[in-house]
Amino acid sequence: MECLITSTLFLFGLVFGSFFNVVGKRVPQGESIVYLPSHCKSCKNRLRPLDLIPVLSYVLCKGECRRCQAKVSPLYPVMEGICGLSFALVYLKHGWSAEMLMGLLFVSLLVIASVSDIAYRLIPDKVTLPALALFLILRLLIHPTQPYWMYLLAMAVGFGMFFLLTVLSRGGVGGGDIKLYAAVGLFLGLPLLALSIFLSALLGALFGVILMLFCGAGRKTQVPFGPFIAAGSLLAYLEGDAIIGWYLHMFF
Ligand SMILES: [Zn+2]
Incomplete structure (x- = not known):
């Protein structure tokens, strides 16, 4: 079955x-x-x-x-x-649960955002804002591992960090990335949001190195960050607890 x-x-x-x-x-x-x-x-x-x-x-x-x-x-x-x-x-x-339905919605958001970002280097508000609204309502009802306010806090942290990064990098990070991270925070909660940011940056950096070594890309080559946010977030969501457990076991 x-x-x-x-x-x-x-x-x-x-x-x-x-x-x-x-x-x-x-x-x-x-x-x-x-x-x-x-x-x-x-x-x-x-x-x-x-x-x-x-x-x-x-x-x-x-x-x-x-x-x-x-x-x-x-x-x-x-x-x-x-x-x-x-x-x-x-x-x-x-399994068959409310959190599973939320997970499917989360995957849907990540896939759509990645496709847009790869095709046009942008993540449309028409996708991220309805997702944010929907997650806000759903997280109010479904919050299996943490209290509701932790998810709200994670949304604020995701938004705030990337807003700051956008200002500091003078547009190096796109506005769509900020809203996508707000939605990721709202969905994942705080500990997994931190892991997802780390994994996204790691995957993005690895990809950058591979591009430079094997495809002759220079420092100025622009790579959409959305797919790495998606990959890092998905990895944190599906295997985050195992990764954090492994890390703690290795170093503490
Ligand atoms: Zn044709």
Whole structure:
């Protein structure tokens, strides 16, 4: 039974991931996510149901449009896969519960924010502000491990720290990052927020070093930070307790 629910959530995650790709690409452009059918960006050919199967369509068509052979970004199947896997992992962590539903919403926010940030270097308010409002209400009702005010405090810390960083770096950190961190704080609470910031910075720095060593990127190369916030937050959320436990065991 457990296995059946996990695989079902994985499949749901793939399908939702496909939808979040559309949301993340279209919302910053002000396009409708409902009324505009999916189409190839090059030849405007409307995609058929067979082209819309998450991950599989991409693999079967070798990453090309069926009609004009234009390259399709690998971002689509990668995000679908990550979303499917994350949905399954959230279920395995929390079982069938209110916190699981919150976890799925959290993953959704992270995926959409990453897609927008990779595509346009921005995380739209139309995504972060409704998520913040929703998490504020839901956290009031669902706060399994910490009192409500700890989540509020974490939201303020996430917002404050990155607001300060934005001022100090004179725009090096984007406004979308600040609001995303406020939502992450509100969702994770304080200890895991601290871990998520550490992990995001670590992953971002590692990626930067790899880019410089192997791709000849310079110091001025701009890399969107949103996907690293997402990866660090997801890691802190799913494995944070284990990571903190391991750290304490190693050094104390
Ligand atoms: Zn095409």
